[in-house]
Structure formats: structure tokens, C-alpha cells
Amino acid sequence: MTAGPLDARTAGAVRGLAARATAADRVAPLSEQPLLWLTDPEPPAVHVCATDASGEVVGYAQADVGAATWVSAELVVDPSRRRTGIGSRLLGRLRSEAAVVPGRTLQVWAHGDLPAARAFAGDAGMVVVRELWRMRLDLTSPRPERPLPQGVRVRPFVPGQDEEAWRRVNSRAFAYHPEQGRMTSNDLRAREAEPWFDPAGFLLAEREGALLGSVWTKVHPSDEGRDDGHAAAVGEIYVVGVDPDAQGLGLGGALTALGLDHLAARGLSSAILYTGAENTVAIRTYTRLGFTKASADVKFGYGTQGSPSGVTMST
Ligand SMILES: CC(C)(COP(=O)(O)OP(=O)(O)OC[C@H]1O[C@@H](n2cnc3c(N)ncnc32)[C@H](O)[C@@H]1OP(=O)(O)O)[C@@H](O)C(=O)NCCC(=O)NCCS
Structure with missing residues (x-):
């Protein structure tokens, strides 16, 4: 878990991971603010990087810890490393971070409301707590x-x-x-x-x-x-x-x-x-x-967090 800016190499690796996920999922896993906070000197956020034995970044999560009662997070796993438990371990670290303040709840964005994210969140016992619509309009009409x-x-x-x-x-x-x-x-x-x-x-x-x-x-x-x-x-x-x-x-x-x-x-x-x-x-x-609904992002959450899950992740 890292607070403050990531070094330039790691920030670049996270952007690369996000680009690979965008190409595979046809939706970007990290939104604008988390991307800006990768290199912000004092972000109200913590970074969690999952790296493999060769040091390659294979998963990333960012927790916005600027609010008193909730932690909002985004997380992504390299498309070639999914279904190997990396997402669950990142989520465990996010839960630990939220639990640092008693009663603080964790919420996780799922951009595009992808089936994998639904299954993952359901497996973790989370439910939809917020929905964000993307609306579209034809400017030529x-x-x-x-x-x-x-x-x-x-x-x-x-x-x-x-x-x-x-x-x-x-x-x-x-x-x-x-x-x-x-x-x-x-x-x-x-x-x-x-x-x-x-x-x-x-x-x-x-x-x-x-x-x-x-x-x-x-x-x-x-x-x-x-x-x-x-x-x-x-x-x-x-x-x-x-x-x-x-x-x-x-x-x-x-x-x-x-x-x-x-x-x-x-x-x-x-x-x-x-x-x-x-x-x-x-x-x-x-x-x-003239705008109409085109797609939705959803936010998953659960109630008060339990105790830290004890996973070990390199940062
Ligand atoms: C969602 C995401 C983070 C899951 O990462 P992951 O490392 O593959 O997740 P895990 O291996 O820890 O999976 C844990 C459980 O979630 C469920 N799950 C995860 N992906 C699934 C899929 N594609 N289909 C069905 N179930 C799935 C399974 O129950 C899985 O356990 P199992 O593999 O033992 O059956 C990954 O697919 C991803 O990066 N998606 C794009 C970004 C995104 O949507 N983020 C929001 C997450 S709420």
C-alpha cells in the first residue's frame, strides 16, 4: 500500500495495465481522477500494486480515502492474469484500508457494468449501491x-x-x-x-x-x-x-x-x-x-468492514 505519488516507472506500468484492460474490455477501468492521482504529490488516495515474480504490474487498485465515512475504489487486473485470485487479494487490501477507520465502508466502481465485475462483486458479497449513466446525443440533429x-x-x-x-x-x-x-x-x-x-x-x-x-x-x-x-x-x-x-x-x-x-x-x-x-x-x-441513456457504470458496496484479510501483496 503506497500513499503519495507512485514513481514514474510504476505510474507508467499502471497506465499500461489500464490500456490493456481497456482494449480487452472495451471500457476504461480507471477514471480520470484516479489517473491524475497516480502522479499527484499529495493525493487523498492510496495505491495498491500487485506485481508478479518478474516485477511486472499485473493488478492495481486505488482507494480514495479523502472522506470520513466511506472509501471509494477502482481496481483492475491484467486481462491475461484474471481468475487467479489477484482481484480478490486487491479487494482484501482495500477492505483492510477501509477498516482502519471503524465504521468506514468500502465502495468499488465497475465501469461498464461488465459481467466479470458483477460476478466478482457478487462472489465478494457486494451489492449495487450507486449507478452512473452515460448519456449520448447526436450533435448533427x-x-x-x-x-x-x-x-x-x-x-x-x-x-x-x-x-x-x-x-x-x-x-x-x-x-x-x-x-x-x-x-x-x-x-x-x-x-x-x-x-x-x-x-x-x-x-x-x-x-x-x-x-x-x-x-x-x-x-x-x-x-x-x-x-x-x-x-x-x-x-x-x-x-x-x-x-x-x-x-x-x-x-x-x-x-x-x-x-x-x-x-x-x-x-x-x-x-x-x-x-x-x-x-x-x-x-x-x-x-x-435529446440525450438518451447509452450505458451505465455501477458502484458496488457492502456495510461496515470486517477485520483485515491478512493477504500479502507487494507494492
Ligand atoms: C473484476 C476483476 C477485477 C476480477 O479480477 P480477478 O483477478 O479475475 O478476480 P479473482 O480471480 O479474484 O476472482 C474471484 C471470483 O470472482 C468471480 N469471477 C471473477 N471473474 C469472473 C468471470 N469472468 N466470470 C465469472 N465469475 C468471475 C469468481 O467467483 C471468482 O472465483 P473463482 O475464479 O474461484 O471462480 C477483473 O475482471 C477486472 O480487472 N475487470 C475489469 C475492471 C473492473 O471491472 N473492475 C471492477 C471490479 S468491481
């Missing part, structure tokens, strides 16, 4: 008009100037959300340093100089073929957030529509977004704009 509320103006995000105001509104808008609501100014700056970051696709809505909400878009060079084998670039409505004081005015729908206009103007033909299956207000907003 006409979309309904969604005007901005009276007096609201939109402008692009200015790096170095807007971080703190955005973070404040984001944490108010996502106060209920376990990951998005915890995004720090550092997390924001890490994304600004990513090659995909483009302030022209990150729009802030203001009234009389006060920030009310924003839409942030992201262009993926390839769609990873998750639900329909699509290889073309795809645009994502990455984050839409509206301050609780400005909710109910139609701003969320209007901002999403502006984000879609931006992606269409970039020449993209399809857009995706992710939303919690329980977020009926958001799903209604996106459905009105």
Missing part, C-alpha cells in the same frame, strides 16, 4: 432553443482569475455529490494543465458580475468505443453546475445547450455526459435536449 434567463451573460473562463469563484459555486451546486463537490482549486489547476483543457469550451454565466453557474466541455480524441464501437472524437458535457440560489430558472438547460453549440462548432458529431441515475432533475433536463 436539430436541438430545441434554450434561452438564457433574463439579465444573464455568458463568457469564457479566464485561467488565473476565475478558479476560486468557480470552485465556490461548484461546491455549493454539488454539495450532495461525493466526488464533484470535493473538487479543490488544485484539482481544477491539474485539469487546466491537461492537453484537452480549452477555456473557450468552459463558459461562466453571470448576472451583475456574480457567478451563477457554468458549463465545462471536454473533447475526447476517441470515444473508446464503449457503447457502439464509435472511434471518432466525441465531445463531453463535462460539468454543468448551477448555484442553488439560481436553480429553477432554466439556467442548467441553457448552459448545456451552449456547451453543445460549442462542441458542434468544433465539428463534432456526438456528445456524451455522465449523470447519477438518481438525479431525475438532471436526467429530465438532458432528455429534453
Whole structure:
């Protein structure tokens, strides 16, 4: 178990493992934040690497330990080494990590809700505790008009100037959300340093100089073929957030529509977004704009953790 950054060689080996799993499973096993935390100097996360006798990384798990009552994890086993018990041993280490704080529960994401993950989680006595939908929209079809509320103006995000105001509104808008609501100014700056970051696709809505909400878009060079084998670039409505004081005015729908206009103007033909299956207000907003459900990620969990399982894993 390692806290802090992985050395560059190990981080590269984990990315290689994730790429092999993506090719085999047609869905990426590690999401954006865990990948960024591989090399973050002070991530609120611990790494568990399973290595074979030759030192090759054959399995990896990362536990987000930044919350008081739960640990959220992602784990992956090399496709050529599955059904040999590596996943179970990684899960045992995650359970031990969660149990360090009494009463803290462990939850594990299964991207794409693959049959192997279902069987694995079922074998470990876990049940589905959360579901995240991936929705898709054809950008070449006409979309309904969604005007901005009276007096609201939109402008692009200015790096170095807007971080703190955005973070404040984001944490108010996502106060209920376990990951998005915890995004720090550092997390924001890490994304600004990513090659995909483009302030022209990150729009802030203001009234009389006060920030009310924003839409942030992201262009993926390839769609990873998750639900329909699509290889073309795809645009994502990455984050839409509206301050609780400005909710109910139609701003969320209007901002999403502006984000879609931006992606269409970039020449993209399809857009995706992710939303919690329980977020009926958001799903209604996106459905009105033409989004439909394409696939789901699920999170498995169980109650209070038992005692450490005593497995030995090299890190
Ligand atoms: C899910 C995953 C981590 C399992 O790793 P693994 O090392 O193959 O798991 P284990 O060998 O420890 O399997 C433990 C048990 O899970 C069940 N299981 C695992 N994979 C299975 C499969 N493909 N079909 C049926 N049962 C399966 C079995 O009961 C197995 O015990 P058995 O082999 O003695 O029958 C691996 O398939 C993977 O990396 N998938 C992609 C990433 C992912 O979905 N992660 C989320 C996990 S919740």
C-alpha cells in the first residue's frame, strides 16, 4: 500500500495495465481522477500494486480515502492474469484500508457494468449501491432553443482569475455529490494543465458580475468505443453546475445547450455526459435536449468492514 505519488516507472506500468484492460474490455477501468492521482504529490488516495515474480504490474487498485465515512475504489487486473485470485487479494487490501477507520465502508466502481465485475462483486458479497449513466446525443440533429434567463451573460473562463469563484459555486451546486463537490482549486489547476483543457469550451454565466453557474466541455480524441464501437472524437458535457440560489430558472438547460453549440462548432458529431441515475432533475433536463441513456457504470458496496484479510501483496 503506497500513499503519495507512485514513481514514474510504476505510474507508467499502471497506465499500461489500464490500456490493456481497456482494449480487452472495451471500457476504461480507471477514471480520470484516479489517473491524475497516480502522479499527484499529495493525493487523498492510496495505491495498491500487485506485481508478479518478474516485477511486472499485473493488478492495481486505488482507494480514495479523502472522506470520513466511506472509501471509494477502482481496481483492475491484467486481462491475461484474471481468475487467479489477484482481484480478490486487491479487494482484501482495500477492505483492510477501509477498516482502519471503524465504521468506514468500502465502495468499488465497475465501469461498464461488465459481467466479470458483477460476478466478482457478487462472489465478494457486494451489492449495487450507486449507478452512473452515460448519456449520448447526436450533435448533427436539430436541438430545441434554450434561452438564457433574463439579465444573464455568458463568457469564457479566464485561467488565473476565475478558479476560486468557480470552485465556490461548484461546491455549493454539488454539495450532495461525493466526488464533484470535493473538487479543490488544485484539482481544477491539474485539469487546466491537461492537453484537452480549452477555456473557450468552459463558459461562466453571470448576472451583475456574480457567478451563477457554468458549463465545462471536454473533447475526447476517441470515444473508446464503449457503447457502439464509435472511434471518432466525441465531445463531453463535462460539468454543468448551477448555484442553488439560481436553480429553477432554466439556467442548467441553457448552459448545456451552449456547451453543445460549442462542441458542434468544433465539428463534432456526438456528445456524451455522465449523470447519477438518481438525479431525475438532471436526467429530465438532458432528455429534453435529446440525450438518451447509452450505458451505465455501477458502484458496488457492502456495510461496515470486517477485520483485515491478512493477504500479502507487494507494492
Ligand atoms: C473484476 C476483476 C477485477 C476480477 O479480477 P480477478 O483477478 O479475475 O478476480 P479473482 O480471480 O479474484 O476472482 C474471484 C471470483 O470472482 C468471480 N469471477 C471473477 N471473474 C469472473 C468471470 N469472468 N466470470 C465469472 N465469475 C468471475 C469468481 O467467483 C471468482 O472465483 P473463482 O475464479 O474461484 O471462480 C477483473 O475482471 C477486472 O480487472 N475487470 C475489469 C475492471 C473492473 O471491472 N473492475 C471492477 C471490479 S468491481
